Amino acid sequence: MPVQVENLSQRRIMSRKHKNLPVATEELMRPIESAGVLIPQPEDVERYLHTHSDLTSLLPSVCKTVSERFGKTALLSLEIYRDPEFGDESLLLIVRQSPYDERVLEIIDDISDQYADEIDQASGSFRVTTDFLLQQKATRSVVDDEFEKQKQAFESISPEELVPYQGQFVAAIDGKIIDSDKDLIELDQRILQRYGDVPVYITKVGERAIFNIPTPFVR
Numbered sequence: 001m002p003v004q005v006e007n008l009s010q011r012r013i014m015s016r017k018h019k020n021l022p023v024a025t026e027e028l029m030r031p032i033e034s035a036g037v038l039i040p041q042p043e044d045v046e047r048y049l050h051t052h053s054d055l056t057s058l059l060p061s062v063c064k065t066v067s068e069r070f071g072k073t074a075l076l077s078l079e080i081y082r083d084p085e086f087g088d089e090s091l092l093l094i095v096r097q098s099p100y101d102e103r104v105l106e107i108i109d110d111i112s113d114q115y116a117d118e119i120d121q122a123s124g125s126f127r128v129t130t131d132f133l134l135q136q137k138a139t140r141s142v143v144d145d146e147f148e149k150q151k152q153a154f155e156s157i158s159p160e161e162l163v164p165y166q167g168q169f170v171a172a173i174d175g176k177i178i179d180s181d182k183d184l185i186e187l188d189q190r191i192l193q194r195y196g197d198v199p200v201y202i203t204k205v206g207e208r209a210i211f212n213i214p215t216p217f218v219r
Contacts, residue, residue, distance in 0.1 A: 031060040035067040037076040037093070040145060044080040048091055052124030055091065059126075062115055066093060066128060069107055073097055090125040096133050104130055150174070150201035165205040172201045 028049065029039065039045055049056055059078075066076060075096045082089050095108060108128050112119070119126055153175035161177070162170070169187050170180045178195070181187035184202070191200055 028056050028059065032063045032078065035060070035063040035076070036072075037063050037067070037078050039078050041080065045078055045091070048080055048089060048124065052091075052122065055122050055124050055126055058115065058118050058122065062093060062111070062128065065111055065114070066095065069111060070095060070097070070101075073101070088125070090127065093126075093128045095128065095130045097130075100130075100132065146199045147201075150199050154201045154203065162205050167204075167206055169202060169204045173198060 029042065029046075033039065049059075063076070063078070067074075070076070077094045077096065079092050079094060080089055081092050095104065097104065101107070108130060111128050150172070154172045156175050157172070157177065165177070165180050168180045168182050169184045170177050171187055171191050172178060173195070178200075179187060179191060181190070184204075187202065191202075
């Protein structure tokens with residue numbers, strides 16, 4: 001679907017690269033994300049799994065089962081919930097749909113029963129649940145978070161570094177320019193081929209405009 005590029009900044013939602021996480025944890029994240037699970041705050045999840053390492057053997061299997069049971073109609077998100085009163089933390093695998101299947105709670109209960117013994121024996125708190133947020137709203141929230149992160153990182157680049165790119169579109173990841181081109185579509189396609197599904201900020205240096213371009217990253 002078309003995605004508006006506001007102030008020449010392209011919003012994308014993609015699976016996140018965990019550049020700063022330990023190798024063992026990154027290997028755990030890989031099968032979870034391959035099951036279609038978003039991890040909006042990977043550092044928080046990594047910290048929780050470091051404390052409750054016995055959950056690491058359980059998560060990939062649960063994520064795969066949830067993904068298979070709900071299919072492509074659901075958005076799955078692995079998040080840390082903090083009790084506002086007591087500060088206790090829980091790891092949640094949240095199922096979101098739009099529209100919601102009338103059997104969503106029944107399916108969640110069925111999956112929870114399937115893994116009840118392993119979950120009860122785990123040192124941490126983990127459960128599969130839903131908050132009944134619309135999938136579109138949930139997706140937009142993650143997109144906006146990623147967009148703002150990449151935008152702020154780009155704005156830390158010095159003006160001197162941007163001088164050679166005047167009048168060109170530039171693509172940046174985490175505040176580092178990785179490519180440029182006068183043609184926005186050519187640049188976008190090249191970034192996809194070279195880097196795959198990574199968060200990318202694209203803007204045109206020295207000009208301001210609004211474009212609508214097709215992108216495969218938001219559905």
